[in-house]
Amino acid sequence: MRKAVYRFARETPPALVYAIFIVLLVLAIAPVFRIVLFGVSLDDLLQLRCFNPN
Numbered sequence: 001m002r003k004a005v006y007r008f009a010r011e012t013p014p015a016l017v018y019a020i021f022i023v024l025l026v027l028a029i030a031p032v033f034r035i036v037l038f039g040v041s042l043d044d045l046l047q048l049r050c051f052n053p054n
Contacts, residue, residue, distance in 0.1 A: 026033075035044065
């Protein structure tokens with residue numbers, strides 16, 4: 001099993017690895033893009049106000 005994983009890792013093209021990384025990065029920061037593209041909504045402000053850990 002370990003040999004198969006190592007072989008798969010060696011044979012995977014670097015462009016595919018970078019593409020997967022970029023997709024995961026965009027999914028991780030998608031909420032920020034939503035605020036930047038559509039602005040801050042009332043729901044966002046209420047979440048900041050009502051769920052403040054202080």
